[in-house]
Amino acid sequence: MNNNIILHLNRDINTPLYIQLYNELKVLIENESIQKGEKLPSIRSLAKKLDVNNVTIVSAYKLLEQEGYVYSKKGSGTYVKENTEDLHFGYFEDENMELMTNGILSMSEDSINFASVSPTPELFPVEDFKNVLIEALDRDKGNAFVYPEINGYAPLRESISHFLYENYSIDVSSSQIQIISGGQQGIDLIAKTLIQPGDYVLLENPTYSGAVAAFKSRGANIISIPMEEDGINLEELKKNIKTYHPKFLYAMPCYQSPTTYSYSDEKKLEIIDLAYENNLYIIEDDFLSDLSYGDNRLPLKSIDKYDQVIYIKSFSKILMPGLRIGFLTAPKKLLKDIVKAKHTTDITSSGFIQRAFDLYLRKGYWKDHIQKIKLDYSEKYILLLSQIKKLKSHGISFIEPSGGLSLWLKLPKDIDSIELYNECMKNNVIVVPGKIFFIDEKSEYTNYIRLSFGSVTKEQIAKGIDIIDSSILNLKGEKNEDTKYIPLV
Amino acid sequence: MNNNIILHLNRDINTPLYIQLYNELKVLIENESIQKGEKLPSIRSLAKKLDVNNVTIVSAYKLLEQEGYVYSKKGSGTYVKENTEDLHFGYFEDENMELMTNGILSMSEDSINFASVSPTPELFPVEDFKNVLIEALDRDKGNAFVYPEINGYAPLRESISHFLYENYSIDVSSSQIQIISGGQQGIDLIAKTLIQPGDYVLLENPTYSGAVAAFKSRGANIISIPMEEDGINLEELKKNIKTYHPKFLYAMPCYQSPTTYSYSDEKKLEIIDLAYENNLYIIEDDFLSDLSYGDNRLPLKSIDKYDQVIYIKSFSKILMPGLRIGFLTAPKKLLKDIVKAKHTTDITSSGFIQRAFDLYLRKGYWKDHIQKIKLDYSEKYILLLSQIKKLKSHGISFIEPSGGLSLWLKLPKDIDSIELYNECMKNNVIVVPGKIFFIDEKSEYTNYIRLSFGSVTKEQIAKGIDIIDSSILNLKGEKNEDTKYIPLV
Numbered sequence: 001m002n003n004n005i006i007l008h009l010n011r012d013i014n015t016p017l018y019i020q021l022y023n024e025l026k027v028l029i030e031n032e033s034i035q036k037g038e039k040l041p042s043i044r045s046l047a048k049k050l051d052v053n054n055v056t057i058v059s060a061y062k063l064l065e066q067e068g069y070v071y072s073k074k075g076s077g078t079y080v081k082e083n084t085e086d087l088h089f090g091y092f093e094d095e096n097m098e099l100m101t102n103g104i105l106s107m108s109e110d111s112i113n114f115a116s117v118s119p120t121p122e123l124f125p126v127e128d129f130k131n132v133l134i135e136a137l138d139r140d141k142g143n144a145f146v147y148p149e150i151n152g153y154a155p156l157r158e159s160i161s162h163f164l165y166e167n168y169s170i171d172v173s174s175s176q177i178q179i180i181s182g183g184q185q186g187i188d189l190i191a192k193t194l195i196q197p198g199d200y201v202l203l204e205n206p207t208y209s210g211a212v213a214a215f216k217s218r219g220a221n222i223i224s225i226p227m228e229e230d231g232i233n234l235e236e237l238k239k240n241i242k243t244y245h246p247k248f249l250y251a252m253p254c255y256q257s258p259t260t261y262s263y264s265d266e267k268k269l270e271i272i273d274l275a276y277e278n279n280l281y282i283i284e285d286d287f288l289s290d291l292s293y294g295d296n297r298l299p300l301k302s303i304d305k306y307d308q309v310i311y312i313k314s315f316s317k318i319l320m321p322g323l324r325i326g327f328l329t330a331p332k333k334l335l336k337d338i339v340k341a342k343h344t345t346d347i348t349s350s351g352f353i354q355r356a357f358d359l360y361l362r363k364g365y366w367k368d369h370i371q372k373i374k375l376d377y378s379e380k381y382i383l384l385l386s387q388i389k390k391l392k393s394h395g396i397s398f399i400e401p402s403g404g405l406s407l408w409l410k411l412p413k414d415i416d417s418i419e420l421y422n423e424c425m426k427n428n429v430i431v432v433p434g435k436i437f438f439i440d441e442k443s444e445y446t447n448y449i450r451l452s453f454g455s456v457t458k459e460q461i462a463k464g465i466d467i468i469d470s471s472i473l474n475l476k477g478e479k480n481e482d483t484k485y486i487p488l489v
Numbered sequence: 490m491n492n493n494i495i496l497h498l499n500r501d502i503n504t505p506l507y508i509q510l511y512n513e514l515k516v517l518i519e520n521e522s523i524q525k526g527e528k529l530p531s532i533r534s535l536a537k538k539l540d541v542n543n544v545t546i547v548s549a550y551k552l553l554e555q556e557g558y559v560y561s562k563k564g565s566g567t568y569v570k571e572n573t574e575d576l577h578f579g580y581f582e583d584e585n586m587e588l589m590t591n592g593i594l595s596m597s598e599d600s601i602n603f604a605s606v607s608p609t610p611e612l613f614p615v616e617d618f619k620n621v622l623i624e625a626l627d628r629d630k631g632n633a634f635v636y637p638e639i640n641g642y643a644p645l646r647e648s649i650s651h652f653l654y655e656n657y658s659i660d661v662s663s664s665q666i667q668i669i670s671g672g673q674q675g676i677d678l679i680a681k682t683l684i685q686p687g688d689y690v691l692l693e694n695p696t697y698s699g700a701v702a703a704f705k706s707r708g709a710n711i712i713s714i715p716m717e718e719d720g721i722n723l724e725e726l727k728k729n730i731k732t733y734h735p736k737f738l739y740a741m742p743c744y745q746s747p748t749t750y751s752y753s754d755e756k757k758l759e760i761i762d763l764a765y766e767n768n769l770y771i772i773e774d775d776f777l778s779d780l781s782y783g784d785n786r787l788p789l790k791s792i793d794k795y796d797q798v799i800y801i802k803s804f805s806k807i808l809m810p811g812l813r814i815g816f817l818t819a820p821k822k823l824l825k826d827i828v829k830a831k832h833t834t835d836i837t838s839s840g841f842i843q844r845a846f847d848l849y850l851r852k853g854y855w856k857d858h859i860q861k862i863k864l865d866y867s868e869k870y871i872l873l874l875s876q877i878k879k880l881k882s883h884g885i886s887f888i889e890p891s892g893g894l895s896l897w898l899k900l901p902k903d904i905d906s907i908e909l910y911n912e913c914m915k916n917n918v919i920v921v922p923g924k925i926f927f928i929d930e931k932s933e934y935t936n937y938i939r940l941s942f943g944s945v946t947k948e949q950i951a952k953g954i955d956i957i958d959s960s961i962l963n964l965k966g967e968k969n970e971d972t973k974y975i976p977l978v
Contacts, residue, residue: 126634217833343673346835
């Protein structure tokens with residue numbers, strides 16, 4: 001960094017010094033006063049020059065790394081990225097937003113979409129839901145549109161309390177339930193309730209970028225813990241709890257996204273004890289546990305004897321995304337603060353939708369629906385497993401999740417996931433390069449692709465895998481054996 | 490403060506020092522290590538003792554004051570409150586939450602509710618809305634429940650663009666519109682987009698506590714500017730812009746809540762120029778401008794030639810609260826960041842409700858509805874004006890707002906608003922003591938009550954004013970002339 005560059009830190013304002021430093025460095029990188037590939041000053045030298053603690057510099061550099069401006073080389077230092085568009089969550093968000101919201105609008109009509117975990121409209125229980133909407137309106141008239149309670153329409157909270165006990169052996173009273181407008185809002189409410197700027201939070205790595213964004217927006221420091229085939233790495237978890245005294249661990253114990261891995265029962269039990277011993281909350285994000293194609297999987301919450309788990313349930317992936325309804329269960333000591341956060345966020349979720357959804361649960365439509373989509377998805381899952389054998393010859397491997405809506409394919413070193421993503425895209429097949437789910441670029445192997453079957457038809461599965469197969473061959477510079485050389489006559 | 494009390498500030502973590510200090514002092518006050526009525530150390534002495542800047546102490550004390558733990562006496566110092574339940578927003582929120590959500594549930598059946606600005610169910614256009622809900626379902630089927638775009642269902646944004654131009658002379662393209670789940674979410678999204686911890690924001694005083702809570706939750710420093718009969722005090726506004734370089738001014742230019750005052754045209758023009766010159770955003774919260782009983786009032790946004798006004802429109806008070814739908818218009822340079830904030834908050838608002846509301850606007854139901862409720866409310870308004878004359882003999886005065894859903898009654902010094910509130914409550918009449926809307930207890934006169942007619946019937950208006958009249962007489966220890974002395978025979 002040019003010695004003439006002067007950094008201004010203002011101790012007379014309340015903005016933390018590391019954020020001030022981050023903002024200054026960001027501007028200097030953006031306007032190329034600090035050039036691409038350039039090394040930033042060492043932590044010690046900059047701390048001395050600015051007369052601040054080392055931790056201020058570390059935090060600013062860490063934030064720059066999280067935001068994708070710099071990367072750190074072990075034992076060497078921190079460098080400005082050559083291509084700041086690359087691999088950070090900003091990049092992912094835009095892509096993901098396109099895919100998740102407009103879905104196929106951003107691709108050509110005939111694309112095969114292995115990127116989406118959302119169900120498609122023909123699986124929605126539209127008629128059943130229309131019935132309960134009309135019934136709620138005819139029964140409640142204008143009252144269907146008054147403000148419901150902030151924590152949610154009381155009869156719906158009752159229904160959900162029963163629903164939890166029947167389906168997941170979770171025993172929580174209706175008073176501990178907070179209705180939310182989808183899973184992301186649950187994450188946002190928890191962030192508001194628990195995070196003060198500078199607090200540490202733990203996340204699985206790789207993980208869901210929407211959670212990372214919500215926590216960072218509150219000024220949290222993100223600590224990543226590697227995911228393994230049977231759940232989060234416990235040694236790393238313990239070490240980081242001790243070092244950082246984090247506020248919570250955000251986790252997806254059933255069919256984790258993107259890895260599809262589920263926690264073993266042993267790990268679940270140990271995590272519950274760890275949470276209790278260290279006064280650590282666990283945010284369990286459950287959006288898929290209903291979709292098991294083998295043994296049923298019970299949420300972590302079902303063994304939460306110390307009331308340390310905040311269980312967030314989204315219905316977007318297993319009912320209909322456009323409903324925007326879900327719930328969370330709150331530990332008693334957090335209940336009041338979560339209600340306050342909900343009030344500050346959007347007062348209440350739609351009372352009308354809550355009344356209709358309550359009827360939907362009471363009439364037992366839910367069970368029929370889950371049976372129907374489980375059947376449909378398990379057929380797709382089995383088909384995908386059989387088709388994907390074609391790719392094993394390329395050295396691609398994966399764990400069979402026996403549930404959920406995705407496969408997490410580990411690529412060999414000679415197939416780069418971003419290159420494969422681009423090559424598939426050329427052929428109208430959309431896959432998600434695994435790198436975009438990783439919080440940071442530590443030592444873990446990040447060369448994966450995620451293949452989801454929420455939005456593909458059975459016909460597309462077979463065709464799509466063939467295209468991925470030939471895309472790999474193209475990347476390797478090999479001809480596809482099936483190519484036909486037709487004489488030009 | 491006892492000299493043995495030791496305060497620990499940790500410079501090795503990222504939590505700002507003033508927040509650390511605030512948290513420590515809060516605990517000491519709560520566990521009464523620092524006693525009620527006790528004086529806190531002077532700013533200079535504590536800054537010296539802790540080896541921090543004065544501004545750290547000032548900020549911590551200010552936060553304690555905002556949260557209702559301490560109060561400051563001019564020229565004397567900062568003192569712990571005797572009754573920490575009193576008069577701060579925490580107190581207000583709970584009360585308000587009760588009233589606004591369950592409404593009459595928290596009072597006896599026969600209460601006269603002058604506290605609520607929400608319409609009652611019999612004014613809701615339930616049949617029209619049922620029609621468009623069914624039409625949207627029959628037309629779009631499963632597509633009614635897919636994720637809409639994050640910024641909102643495109644045809645609805647088109648409808649709203651027309652709606653804005655026709656109704657309020659606001660010229661904004663559909664691409665600048667963000668659909669939100671009610672006005673409070675608009676406030677939350679802006680807070681997320683613009684506020685970093687320690688930033689300063691300006692608010693009218695008194696104001697809406699839901700906005701104060703959202704801004705404080707992001708770590709903002711709240712600066713209050715007095716409201717006057719023709720709008721915010723411009724001298725104070727200019728002075729504070731210069732001192733604090735605030736991020737924005739949050740304002741309600743039409744029928745401000747709770748004062749009911751509207752900004753004069755001159756003040757509006759000057760504020761637009763001030764915003765431009767100082768790169769200050771104005772958040773215009775408009776939830777009542779449609780309810781004018783005299784001349785129509787145009788929003789500030791209609792004269793916003795520099796694209797500095799963020800216009801938030803809630804339909805909760807003029808259509809149906811339980812819909813949870815509204816929109817905001819974003820300056821072009823903020824559009825992307827607001828969409829990101831929406832994504833982090835709840836991905837999207839319900840696509841189904843958006844589709845139905847789009848049809849509602851396109852079919853022209855809106856105009857009929859507004860005409861109907863304006864007629865109904867203007868009758869109540871006129872009735873209330875005629876009844877309230879009874880109170881003038883007590884020295885109660887107010888400005889006629891000619892619109893909205895409330896009157897803001899200035900009480901003479903000998904009638905305390907909290908006492909009057911309690912006295913009325915005993916007689917099953919609910920009024921709101923004005924003090925709870927004030928951000929801080931500066932020199933302004935805060936002895937008001939707010940009387941709202943959103944949820945009272947015409948019969949209740951006459952009866953309710955009589956009860957307020959006799960409650961005042963009781964407070965003054967005077968007999969009501971109308972009391973009949975019946976002989977016990």
